Amino acid sequence: MVGDGFDAPLSAEDERELARRAHEARAAVLTATTAAGSGHPGGSFSSMELLTVLYGCARLRPEDPGWPDRDRVVVSHGHVSPGTYSALAQAGFFATEDLEAHFRQAGSPFEGHVERSVPGVEWSTGNLGQGLSAGVGFALAARLTRRSYRTFVTMSDGEQHKGQGAEARRLAAGSSLGDLTVVVDLNGIQITGHTEDIMPVNVRANFEADGWGVIECDGQRVGELHEAIRAALADRDRPVAVLAHTVAGHPVSVMLDDPAFHGKALTEDEYAVAMRELGFEPRLEAARARRTEAVRTSPREVPARAMPVVLGEPRTYGADVRTDNRSAWGAALSDLEAANPGLPMAVLDCDLAESVKTGAFWEARPDAFIECGVGEHNAAVVAGALSVSDVLAFWADFGVFGLDEAYNMQRLNDINHASVKLVLTHCGLDVGEDGKTHQCLDYVGALRDFFGWRLIVPADPNQTDRAVRASAAMAGNVCVAMGRSKLPVVLAEDGTPAFGEGYEFRYGRIDWVRRGTDGCIVTMGTVAGSAVAAADGLAAEGSRLSVGVAASPLHLDDADMTEAAACGGCLITAEDHGVRTGLGASVAEWLSERAPGPRLVRLGVDSYRSSGAATDLLADAGLDAEGIAASVRRVLGG
Helix, strand or coil, X not given: XXXXXXXCCCCHHHHHHHXXXXXXXXXXXXXXXXXXXXXXXXXXXXXXXXXXXXXXXXCXXXXXXXXXXXXXXXXXXXXXXXXXXXXXXXXXXXXXXXXXXXXXXXXXXXXXXXXXXXXXXXXXXXXXXXXXXXXXXXXXXHHHCCCCCCEEEEEECHHHHCHHHHHHHHHHHHCCCCCEEEEEXXXXXXXCXXXXXXXXXXXXXXXXXXCCEEEEEECCCHHHHHHHHHHHHHCCCCCEEEXXXXXXXXXXXXXXXXXXXXXCCCCHHHHHHHHHHHCCCCCHHHHHHHCCCCCCCXXXXXXXXXXXXXXXXXXXXXXXCEEEHHHHHHHHHHHHHHHCCCCCEEEEECCCHHHHCCHHHHHHCHHHEEECCCCHHHHHHHHHHHHCCCCEEEEEEEHHHHHHHCHHHHHHHHHCCCCCEEEEECEHHHHHHHCHXXXXXXXXXXXXXXXXXXXXXXXXXXXXHHHHHHHHCCCCCEEEECCCCEEECCECCCCCECCCCCCCCCCCCEEEEECCCCCEEEECHHHHHHHHHHHHHHHHCCCCCEEEEECCCCCCCHHHHHHHHCCCCCEXXXXXXXXXXXXXXXXXXXHHHHCCCCCCCCCCCCCCCCCCCHHHHHHHCCCCHHHHHHHHHHHHCC
């Protein structure tokens, strides 16, 4: 940290030091992007002073990037990763030489857009419009965890076009987040031209209309920027936006105010001219030579963490009870709140509390009930940021809103190793009279596209109660999906609740509620009771079928599926979901990989990968000619 951070005005010495860092960082940006042959140097240059001031003056510990009381700095315009990484290197988080040599290289932490794996980066961004929502989540988490850190968000002017920013601005102002400061790089350009020609937006008026304070300054004068941020922090009653007026590519003549360099690296000749203008000797060849060496900066491990939750005593709904899974979820949530009085919790709502049954929590902890209005994109990311900040974060919404509408945001929660507990109600045809616009028939298929999410589709109120409690203690993102209607309690063959006393939910398990030898029905969710009733009716006709409730359709237990496949003449799946991508697809996938006959081996991408040349990334995934041939050899060799 330079001097006293933002607690006092900059001394002349500190101002010179920050200006020196910004100048040095520009040379690193040019070298890194030219060595990689790609990147975003123009915006990195215009954002350089604001990044340098924030990483130089915020309360941070480069030797301990995960320090719990650190200030949070979120870079929403994640394409300025070379500028972000260069500023972090100048602040002491890692060596500039590593960045210059390994930017955008396969296996390197220095990816093309900012990633949490880089020490000092709080949230993986790049899809514009996400960062302010993450910042709101971090600021709310500071309040819920009673920590005194401040949250800063950097943004571009181009991303002000996005609607999610408006959702985030309103929640921030409505929550009086006085410890949240935004710094906008107003450089006036984006990919295809000048912002005013592509989509004019009055940035100041938008922030002011949503209840923010606004301060304008010269974004390329370190002292003026620092003073503007200090003034913003002094306004404790509301969030403040600092509008930093800059010039893209400044001060290099070849890039100056040229949209072409928003996302294009300089040629070698342009690089040499630019470095001379900055007063540096070119060092491109040295960086390229080091590109063949191992990366010395290790990716920061940011695994999802489980919260220390007391699950409380489960509720058991008897055979005479007919209620909906929504109500069982709301009751379980209320029990979790009561059993964990000292645990920071949050429930996010999008104006649906009565329908999604979160009213009891709202009444018990009004300060932890976060009303996001009709702003699902923002709510999804706020929940993600809360969940990585030691807050047990639930978001309950209709399936079409919480997942279908917020698909990309839930994908980013996956990339960020968040631990959101997403509760989707009104899924499937069970949404009833609301009609096809509200029929979420793809929630299994949508979450199938992600690599880290888990999904639970409980069969009745008893299984819902236990699944909700179990999900609260799981690390990572978990979705619990359910319908709308009142359901019969699923009964075991002896007439007692199948998921009642003594039942413990185990993720992945198929729970057998009927046993037979003539075939098997594998089911989940709303139609499970009907599947049991069908099996009982067929038993009266002389056909005995097993019925397995597969509440974890994305991760089926091998032993249970082996039993299902051996049940007899038929294997049937039944679900309130699109038939091509739901539980049936999971069962078909399992069978295709294990059943007799030609063996199906699926080659493809099984995880998110780093930046790098496409040929390198495909080879790493085993999808080049050599990798495909190696897989074939393994199969043919048994």
